[in-house]
Amino acid sequence: MLRRAFPALLMGTAVLVLWQWWVTAFDIPPFLVPSPRLVVATLVNDWSLLGGSLLVTLKVTFLSLVCAVLLGVAIAFAFVQSRWIESAFFPYAVLLQVTPIVAIAPLIIIWVQSPTLSLVICATIVAIFPVISNTTLGLRSVNPGLARLFRMNGATRWQTLIRLRVPSALPYFFGGLRVASGLALIGAVVAEFVAGTGGTGSGLAYQILQAGYQLNIPRMFAALVLIAATGVALFVLMGALSGWALGGWHESALPTAEDAA
């Protein structure tokens, strides 16, 4: 694990060192490009402000991810129960997916009184599609031999769903979850931007907006670092969750020959 992360860590450190050197050597003003050390210092000094905003953004991200998973899985189950339901609703799921959230967000923020709820709705809309499409695909991707075996043994629809379709769908679901977790964060930040432009908000995107107005570029960078770190943490977390759930049987969760070497 550490050995695989090593090139990336080395690369990152090199960029930071070069950046620090460049800013100092050429006397770049911090309101244009702050040095990495200044960004870290800002992160520490403004932690009471930024930490609070991070919590707000995290809350919206997690709530919308949970909503996207619950709703997305429910919709996928409905789709596989009936082709009619799927043909009736799938085009609208696509419609939701292809309409940019920045275009819908102002409407939702006007309609929904609670700021948190409106943000969660926006982020859910962004995150739900991969959950729906992957889970639907997974629930349909059943080994035909196993399906025949279930049928021969007189399995009920329910038994087939729980014992065959759901386990078969898990690898697809976790693939969708990984994408959805990143999208939930993006959705949360975008929605905060829209809300923040209207003067309300307290998440990281709002801090970026405010810092921009005040030309407080180090704080802007600090907020950016937090958003990026959150995205990476989510990705790693979902990978671990998927590895735990599929460990021992699915190819995606098995050690590769490279790991063993």
Added chain:
Amino acid sequence: MSPAVRITAADKTYANGVRALLPVDLSVSAGEFVTLLGPSGCGKSTLLNMVAGLLLPSSGSVIVADGMRTAFVFQEATLMPWARVAANVRLPLDLQGIARAQADSRVEAALALVGLSKFAQARPRELSGGMRMRASIARALVTTPGLLLMDEPFGALDEITRNRLDDELLRLRAEHKLTVLFVTHSIHEAVYLSDRVIVMAARPGRIVDEIAITPDVSRDDAYRVSTGFASYARRLQDALLAASVEADEALA
């Protein structure tokens, strides 16, 4: 005694007009080992699927004796990759709603029959191809079937593993007085295992010959290289060849 399986003038024409099988008559006695031998497209799997109840004949009838429990072994092991071997073998019992404790003891017995007791807690991917097929056979035997339907079960295995599984199948069949309907395209496997071989031909699928295999020696490694074995294999090969020449002439 009434036969275990009686097929009367059963044929199969698919919705697209393809005639998979011309009308077929076949009856299998209880305890008999009957092999359907033929090239791809001869309708042998179609016939087997009809006996399993997975396909309905277009006309004619396929009757399995009352109270005869049927189990099917596929060409692939078709195990659930997420479930351990024991859970895979227990599946038919779980689906029938048999109590866990009783099911577990039957699973244990079935795994012992195929020599997989030590691997009950392994995942399918940790097993070799032959072991997976054994698990698949254990899953069929756990329901204590009277009639075992096997669709080229050992076709994907190497010859040594295949020969060993052939021996195990003969032993299981003798111990449990199984009636077996076996599909293969291997002449040697057919001669080694069967009491009777039904020779089939393709385009359209039909039965062309029927040869009883009654060796005067016991079926073991020596039998595989005996002159009796060779002459049966020769007869089957001639029957298959004659059928394919006929088919080619019909095409020309």
